[in-house]
């Protein structure tokens with residue numbers, strides 16, 4: 001494969017993300033990369049259909065382009081990717097994750113604490129709405145759609161018009177990639193707002209067939225681009241979402257992070273936090289768990305204990321277990337999650 005074609009949607013965010021991955025692959029594999037624009041249902045049909053992005057319209061067109069051979073590599077925002085595997089395709093790299101937090105972008109430097117009573121905050125995400133209202137039940141959450149610039153433009157003082165909102169909530173990662181961190185007035189920590197599973201991370205997908213057989217420069221570049229801590233964290237978060245049988249539009253937040261063991265300490269451990277909320281914020285259910293790689297070796301004097309490593313399957317099992325804890329605690333009574341959803 002002399003030239004590698006990388007497929008992207010035409011949105012600024014998609015172009016930026018894909019551009020970064022293309023540069024990395026070119027550098028790591030000495031590859032020549034060509035960018036192919038793929039038009040998606042979600043781009044063609046604007047307005048409320050853009051809200052279907054989460055259900056996979058953006059993803060499907062890129063996957064079709066991969067399977068048809070119109071491109072060789074596709075870059076997705078991991079949080080927009082359905083949890084079900086795509087036959088014939090493999091997520092060959094999960095690059096280092098950006099800061100996964102949500103960010104409040106408010107007028108006049110306001111924060112979640114200092115927004116005036118009844119302030120109007122824009123978001124189209126039930127997950128964000130629920131967690132905002134859980135902290136500040138007085139807020140008026142306004143359903144908004146559109147790309148990042150459109151949303152930021154609705155904040156008073158941010159655009160050229162008057163702005164009809166006091167604030168919007170967006171993924172910090174998207175703002176960072178677009179060079180719009182200047183709009184952030186507060187980063188929302190996990191105790192206030194847990195991000196969408198996979199938020200801030202990318203998935204680099206290729207045809208499975210291109211990874212089998214003798215190693216190619218593309219395959220080795222993808223392996224070098226992959227970040228194991230991110231891959232494990234995202235595996236846990238997505239397994240949780242899958243077990244809850246909830247889509248990315250569900251009021252479910254999750255965040256996992258890998259801590260490495262050090263000399264004289266236990267081996268690595270993965271902490272997974274999750275929340276399921278009633279959309280109006282009147283009830284939230286939070287649980288967390290930590291799994292350690294050295295569980296089997298605990299108590300032994302073996303030096304292997306400090307070097308024990310988790311694998312993707314173990315990470316996914318942790319996510320599934322946490323989902324089961326949430327279901328056992330009544331998550332299905334709060335939100336449309338679980339087998340009957």
Ligand SMILES: NCc1[nH]cc(CCC(=O)O)c1CC(=O)O
Pocket residue numbers: 053077078079080169170171172173174175198199200201
């Ligand atoms: N739902 C849209 C979407 N998909 C990915 C990002 C960018 C951040 C990321 O990579 O998680 C965004 C924008 C947002 O939620 O603010």
